[in-house]
Amino acid sequence: MSLLDLSTPRSNRFVAASPASRRHQLSRRRMLGGTLATAGLAALGQGARGVGSAPIGHASPGPASVGAELVEPAVLCSAAGRLDLTLDAGFGPAMMGGRAVTTYNFNGEVPGPTLRLRSGETLGVTLTNQLDEPTNLHTHGLHVSPAGNSDNVFVHLMPGESFAYEYAIPQDRTSGLSIPGFYWYHPHLHGDSAEQVEGGMAGALIVEGELDYLPAIRDLPERLLVLQATQFDNGGVVKTFPEMDEIAIFVNGQPQPAIAIAPGETQRWRILNASSFMFVNLALYGHQLHQIASDVNPLREVWSRDQILLTPG
Numbered sequence: 001m002s003l004l005d006l007s008t009p010r011s012n013r014f015v016a017a018s019p020a021s022r023r024h025q026l027s028r029r030r031m032l033g034g035t036l037a038t039a040g041l042a043a044l045g046q047g048a049r050g051v052g053s054a055p056i057g058h059a060s061p062g063p064a065s066v067g068a069e070l071v072e073p074a075v076l077c078s079a080a081g082r083l084d085l086t087l088d089a090g091f092g093p094a095m096m097g098g099r100a101v102t103t104y105n106f107n108g109e110v111p112g113p114t115l116r117l118r119s120g121e122t123l124g125v126t127l128t129n130q131l132d133e134p135t136n137l138h139t140h141g142l143h144v145s146p147a148g149n150s151d152n153v154f155v156h157l158m159p160g161e162s163f164a165y166e167y168a169i170p171q172d173r174t175s176g177l178s179i180p181g182f183y184w185y186h187p188h189l190h191g192d193s194a195e196q197v198e199g200g201m202a203g204a205l206i207v208e209g210e211l212d213y214l215p216a217i218r219d220l221p222e223r224l225l226v227l228q229a230t231q232f233d234n235g236g237v238v239k240t241f242p243e244m245d246e247i248a249i250f251v252n253g254q255p256q257p258a259i260a261i262a263p264g265e266t267q268r269w270r271i272l273n274a275s276s277f278m279f280v281n282l283a284l285y286g287h288q289l290h291q292i293a294s295d296v297n298p299l300r301e302v303w304s305r306d307q308i309l310l311t312p313g
């Protein structure tokens, strides 16, 4: 098999692999991934399992999980047309790739839970600000109202405050827009969002749609890769944005996780660049990547290429 090469200015690599729990049961073979902030891809495995060797800074969280099997964030699925959850925005102890760190987080996890619903459903998020600074929530790319308690980035939650966001996700046919797709959520408070996002406050948001139900796609093993870039001091405390001097890349909070893929297998990968400054050039040594979506939008045809540039979200 192969390595997924995350070429940043410092050229890091990691190896990826793992089973995922999801609404759909995964059976077959293949792999897909995406770009820009998000990409959907398919990758063809040829066996073997690579091991990453990356110049991850010594100041990153310990390499306890380097090369470990990829673990995906918890998945919260809608039921009866709604998905309701609470997100606690905090700065403090958090689990990141199985290791305790001190950083910005949602519900004590980095990245936050994956939210999974369908067009026409409603997402309700009660955000509580346990930070000592203001924050808020943005659903990146969702075609929803930007006003009131929907995707209103002018809402500012002061420390200790809670706010009930509600996002009515339109049916794609009525809007004419490409609603189903791969989105994400993160704080979007002018002046503070970079630090909070780089510190770990981000999560994936999947709106299922036609593409996901195509026979050639729906049965593929699906993996979610949330790429984040940040830096920790020797005590595992995140460095704030201006102090970072040697960033490390994490996939679902893990440094260089491994993703198993059998010879000839195809998997679908949803890849999110949940960073505000990191450009990632994705490549799988000895393989082409087959891109089927880009920044939410399904492509008209499959783009097969050696590498895919994923720009900061």
Ligand SMILES: [Cu+2]
Residues within 6 Å of the ligand: 138, 140, 141, 186, 313
């Ligand atoms: Cu955004």
